[in-house]
Amino acid sequence: MKIGIIGSGQLGWMMMLESYNLPVDFYMLDNEPGPASYMARKFFTPDKYKEFVDSCDYITYEFEHVDGRTLEYSEKSNKLRPGLKAIEIKRDRSLEKDFLRSINVPEADYEKADNFNEALKIARDKGNAVIKTCAGGYDGKGQFYVHDSDTSKFEGLDVLGRFIVEDFINYESEASIIAVRSESGEFQFFDPSFNYNKNGILIYNIAPFNDKKSEMQEIAKKIMNNLNYIGVMGIEFYIVNNKVLVNEIAPRVHNTGHHTLKGSSISQFQEHIRAISNMNIIMPELYKPSGIVNILGRGIDDVYNEIMKTADDVYWYRKPEIRRKRKMGHVNITGESYNDVNKRVNDVLNILYRGNLDQFI
Amino acid sequence: MKIGIIGSGQLGWMMMLESYNLPVDFYMLDNEPGPASYMARKFFTPDKYKEFVDSCDYITYEFEHVDGRTLEYSEKSNKLRPGLKAIEIKRDRSLEKDFLRSINVPEADYEKADNFNEALKIARDKGNAVIKTCAGGYDGKGQFYVHDSDTSKFEGLDVLGRFIVEDFINYESEASIIAVRSESGEFQFFDPSFNYNKNGILIYNIAPFNDKKSEMQEIAKKIMNNLNYIGVMGIEFYIVNNKVLVNEIAPRVHNTGHHTLKGSSISQFQEHIRAISNMNIIMPELYKPSGIVNILGRGIDDVYNEIMKTADDVYWYRKPEIRRKRKMGHVNITGESYNDVNKRVNDVLNILYRGNLDQFI
Structure with a gap:
């Protein structure tokens, strides 16, 4: 089986890392080779989009803002998962808001x-x-x-x-759920996570954060059924006055699901690949409370040893250049309890940013 | 950091799959490109062994029977882990037996x-x-x-x-332990597994099998300390009359440790890469009873869906040709208890071999 990924950044990279064990080969298309392209069996530029789509059984993407012709030809070939409808509403924030309103999903x-x-x-x-x-x-x-x-x-x-x-929503907390829907309409859900964002960028998250789990699951079902969605979706919520409001949806694997790489029975990445390639999806089991800290705007070399001793694992995205605000990688952390993870998250934040996070984002 | 792997088969492939998330690049050397070589950042043939060794920080291997010049030059460069001593005793079974006898390790x-x-x-x-x-x-x-x-x-x-x-040892059971030793002499141990071999080939294993855990750990320590060993070692045992005898040692990641890919906090593969690259090694936690079934002498396509519904995951080694006895891949299985895994192992054996295992091995 051959699966094509549009985009060669970290999300496509983790799809491959987590699914190359299966009898599946990955092809990749991007404007130029990105950090993930070294792992693809074949790499295509957009001028070769027909050859790319024709040679794959299924096509997915790691980012909404990708080459239109490739997406349309993939959709026409019945290979694009998730389908074009999910991307189209993400091309214009007003369409996304209108869509959510039209199906009575709570939002600002x-x-x-x-x-x-x-x-x-x-x-x-x-x-x-x-x-x-x-x-x-x-x-x-x-x-x-x-x-x-x-x-x-x-x-x-x-x-x-x-x-x-x-x-403006004066929320009590931000949270998200990672959901997956199969071709036959079956659902599986990962435990929601608490997310800490600053300047609009995810700094860290911790799961499980199950205060509003069933509401989030119902909303995810409604959204994904309405889009006839296949694959993993990340849905971000505000929690305010004991209610949930959808902040935004991401028709793809999502940064707030990277904790599923450690301490879970399956990661969001393999769950996505299973769903889009018509394999069975499985109920994720969170073995331990788990979280991530994003590595933003800095390198890793000077703290690699210290991080490895403090955390469970590091994902280094191999981006060619360090820039302020840029997600260069993330650190996985598990613990005996939510509070234990929270404590270890703070340890990692201190190693990475020494109290000066604002200088990096 | 650059790590060189000698050999491009499934063991090197799983080292990369499980460690490419770290800020590490893998180079590979083999007589010709094998199933794993597509994932290496650079591939070398043995005539380029000096360039290969010189461009890497550490060198490891996936198999004992590999190019001698490369091993010797790596050892001389202080980069070979595990060191040459462990390979030398594996080049001649009598040296391995003599070594074990010399340090008073029980064996046949x-x-x-x-x-x-x-x-x-x-x-x-x-x-x-x-x-x-x-x-x-x-x-x-x-x-x-x-x-x-x-x-x-x-x-x-x-x-x-x-x-x-x-x-001839009329053993009650065969078992093994996967142990890891760091450069500083620290140890970590995975829970031992029960192994079922037929015609000298591993058919399946299940962990934890802790009847003789402490004896196995002590023996592993003795062997590895005596070799000043760095990295993962697999040690196979016979259990007979309530005692353990070492059957053989494998100075590398081992087929009876593949269950650590699922339901464990860390796999033997990343533990090995951590040890050889002077990172901290961590205490493996077995979240759930776990085992594997080897896919021997057959393809996967006709049973892929059925396997994925019955088991947790599949590792398909991408070997160019299916041959009798050949390990083409393995299936990972976790369960609520040892017996539950055992039952599911039998389900997978039935899917793969339909009661005719002997036709495949």
């Missing part, structure tokens, strides 16, 4: 704006709001926070595009 | 013979014995069983080489 209230000035006006009227660009934007990019109707710091700023303006 | 009694006729004579005198060639021989090859002094079936057979003639 929002309005749409055709330009930045209109967005500022809506934000002022709301009082406390977040302006988000409809196209692009991830890891906190393209987001503007307005508090107490004060938009003065954005006056004169000329940001292009269309926008949504969301109510 | 034996005598040495300079030719096959002399070996037959010793075997007749012993009554029940096993004649084993000193050089080569694995997976049951090069072994001749003599019962009730009857050597008639071997008369006229002209087998070359020197031999050892061992007392």
